[in-house]
Amino acid sequence: MFLAFFLAVSLPGAVILFKKKLDPSAPRLDQPDPVLRRLPYMTPLPVPPGMKWIVPDRTFQWLRLLSQQMSGTLPYSAAPPGPEWEPVISRDHRLQVLTLSDRRLGLLVWKSDLEPRPALFSVRAGDAEIQVTGTQEELVPEEVRRELVVLGYTKPPKNVMLIEAKLPQPLAVGSRVSISLSYSGPPAAVSSSAELVVR
Secondary structure, X not given: OHXXXXXXXXXXXXXXXXXXXXXXXXOOOOOOOOOOOEEEOOOOOOOOOOOEEEOOHHHHHHHHHXXXXXXXXXXXXXXXXXXXXXXXXXXXXXXXXXXXXXXXXXXXXXXXXXXXXXXXXXXXXXXXXXXXXXXXEEEOOHHHHXXXXXXXXXXXXXXXXXXXXXXXXXXXXXXXXXXXXXXXXOOOOEEEEEEEEOO
C-alpha cells in the first residue's frame, strides 16, 4: 500500500526530470538556474534593470516568413541596413512594426485573445488615422514558443495578430513617425505605439 502511494506521488516528478534531461537546450540538472541577463525582445515588462534584449534565431526566421507573406520584404529594422537586425517595437513590448513598403504598413501585436475584425482596430501614423485593410490571427509555431521559453519568456502567446494598413501616401525617408494602435476589445481594450524612423 505504501509503495503504491509512493509511486503515485513521485512518478510525475520523475517524468518531468526525465523530459528535462532529454532536452539538449536545457541547463544541466546538477547546476543552479542561471541568473537571466538576456530576454527575448518581446518579453512584456516589468523586467529587472540592466536586461539585454535579444532576437532569437528561430523567432527571426519565422518573422522573415511572415513579412515575406505580407509584403514580399524582410522584417523592418530599426538599425541601418547591414548584418544586424533590430526590431521596431513599442516601449511596452507589445506592438511591432513588421513591414513597411511604399504605402503598405504591416504590424504585429504580441498578444493572444484579440479578435481578427478590422473594425475593432484603429491605426495612426503621427496625427493621421490610416485605413486598416486586413487583420489575421497567426499561430506561433511550437518550436518558436519553445525557444522563447528556454530563453526566459515563460508564457509566450500561442498566437499573435497581424494587421495590414494602407497609408494615404508614402512616409518621407528620414522622418520619425509614431505608429499607434488601438483595439476596442473584447476581451479588453489595447493601446500601444512604436517610434519608426523611415529608411
